[in-house]
Amino acid sequence: MHFEPSREAALKKLNNFIESGLYNYSKLRNFDFGPNERSNISCLSPYITHGIISEKEVIKLSLKKFSFPKNEKFIQEVLWRIYWKGWLELRPNVWSDYLTDLKKLKQEYINNKNYFDAIEGKTKVQCFNTWVEELKNYNYLHNHTRMWFASIWIFTLGLPWQLGADFFMRYLYDGDCASNTLGWRWVAGIQTKGKNYVASEWNIKKFTNSRFNNIKINENPVPIIDERNYSIIDNSFLSSNISNNQNLLIFENNLCFEQSDFKDQSFKNLYFVFNENKTRQTKLDEKVIDFKKSLINNQIENLNSKSLNCEMIGIQDLKDIKENFLALYPSVGENLDYLSSNNIKNISFLYRKIDQYSWRYCNKGFFNFKNYIPKIVQEFI
Numbered sequence: 293m294h295f296e297p298s299r300e301a302a303l304k305k306l307n308n309f310i311e312s313g314l315y316n317y318s319k320l321r322n323f324d325f326g327p328n329e330r331s332n333i334s335c336l337s338p339y340i341t342h343g344i345i346s347e348k349e350v351i352k353l354s355l356k357k358f359s360f361p362k363n364e365k366f367i368q369e370v371l372w373r374i375y376w377k378g379w380l381e382l383r384p385n386v387w388s389d390y391l392t393d394l395k396k397l398k399q400e401y402i403n404n405k406n407y408f409d410a411i412e413g414k415t416k417v418q419c420f421n422t423w424v425e426e427l428k429n430y431n432y433l434h435n436h437t438r439m440w441f442a443s444i445w446i447f448t449l450g451l452p453w454q455l456g457a458d459f460f461m462r463y464l465y466d467g468d469c470a471s472n473t474l475g476w477r478w479v480a481g482i483q484t485k486g487k488n489y490v491a492s493e494w495n496i497k498k499f500t501n502s503r504f505n506n507i508k509i510n511e512n513p514v515p516i517i518d519e520r521n522y523s524i525i526d527n528s529f530l531s532s533n534i535s536n537n538q539n540l541l542i543f544e545n546n547l548c549f550e551q552s553d554f555k556d557q558s559f560k561n562l563y564f565v566f567n568e569n570k571t572r573q574t575k576l577d578e579k580v581i582d583f584k585k586s587l588i589n590n591q592i593e594n595l596n597s598k599s600l601n602c603e604m605i606g607i608q609d610l611k612d613i614k615e616n617f618l619a620l621y622p623s624v625g626e627n628l629d630y631l632s633s634n635n636i637k638n639i640s641f642l643y644r645k646i647d648q649y650s651w652r653y654c655n656k657g658f659f660n661f662k663n664y665i666p667k668i669v670q671e672f673i
């Protein structure tokens with residue numbers, strides 16, 4: 293399993309999946325056959341997370357192959373990402389509280405053997421140790437494995453979910469503040485309060501094709517309790533004012549400008565903003581940093597070959613810019629945090645139309661959001 297950092301590679305993966313994996317997706321998607329056999333899932337998340345290909349493009353192509361009813365499961369999964377993003381946008385304090393908790397816990401666990409055994413893959417749970425290696429080697433884990441991993445981390449190893457989320461973010465090529473933080477909260481039982489995800493030996497055996505034996509894990513845990521309640525913030529910020537011939541900033545979540553809603557607008561210059569570890573609150577593995585940088589370079593090459601003016605700048609350069617800028621909205625997370633903690637206010641955000649439309653349905657649970665999926669597809673695809 294290899295993730296070549298280019299749009300060409302992303303499109304190739306997408307086309308291969310639509311041709312050969314999509315047909316059996318809903319039947320086989322929960323199986324983790326190991327890193328050398330991934331044809332039952334798309335493995336597109338490292339590209340979609342970075343906006344190298346968009347959810348719209350993926351869904352559109354899948355609908356060319358199969359009708360909506362035949363394709364519903366896959367479309368739902370693709371739209372989970374937008375749902376999680378919208379959910380966090382409406383409750384940004386979930387992200388800031390996570391960072392505050394994480395800072396404290398990192399100090400508390402600075403010499404904790406149990407924690408270090410976990411992140412070095414030296415626990416008594418063999419399948420877990422294998423997944424630690426897999427995550428570090430391939431920077432990717434199957435969705436079901438992420439669920440088992442998080443469940444074992446929290447309920448068998450007894451470690452705080454925040455440290456697990458941080459460990460995933462460090463190594464995943466698709467690391468995404470919303471999907472990751474909320475995925476961990478969901479497993480812990482605080483996203484849907486009182487409902488935790490419990491990994492079990494039979495389930496792991498079945499869906500890994502019996503690749504692991506002797507799985508001794510806690511199968512009767514109680515959910516984690518977190519009494520904090522998060523009310524929904526006013527979402528009227530979600531409007532875009534475009535004026536021509538300004539500079540445009542592009543952050544790591546929207547890298548394919550040519551697929552953006554604003555591709556036909558005229559901009560003076562495009563600046564791809566690179567955020568290195570120095571300017572991040574949660575540090576990433578060098579391979580992940582390199583992956584991001586290579587994706588940006590790939591996009592710059594593509595655009596330069598079409599005579600569009602663009603270049604990469606460091607996020608810290610934004611502190612010195614006095615004029616007004618437009619920016620494709622970076623979403624709740626590291627980049628937005630950098631702008632607010634450095635008091636950078638001369639940036640107006642442009643929101644993706646699909647987000648503006650869909651995020652209004654993210655005030656409740658996913659089962660509610662699901663009802664609006666046909667509407668979202670009709671409107672945008």
Ligand SMILES: Cc1cc2nc3c(=O)[nH]c(=O)nc-3n(C[C@H](O)[C@H](O)[C@H](O)COP(=O)(O)OP(=O)(O)OC[C@H]3O[C@@H](n4cnc5c(N)ncnc54)[C@H](O)[C@@H]3O)c2cc1C
Pocket residue numbers: 321333334335336337338340341369370371372373376433434435436438439442460464466467468469471472473475476479
């Ligand atoms: C604890 C935990 C942490 C996670 N962290 C991340 C993360 O940091 N970044 C990330 O992109 N996903 C995360 N996920 C969601 C999911 O595991 C991955 O998106 C999925 O495994 C990507 O593989 P794929 O592209 O082959 O997915 P496919 O099954 O082929 O699905 C197609 C696309 O749908 C979207 N998708 C599928 N499942 C989910 C889901 N549960 N939540 C959100 N989007 C989904 C992804 O964009 C994916 O590329 C996490 C899940 C859990 C349980």
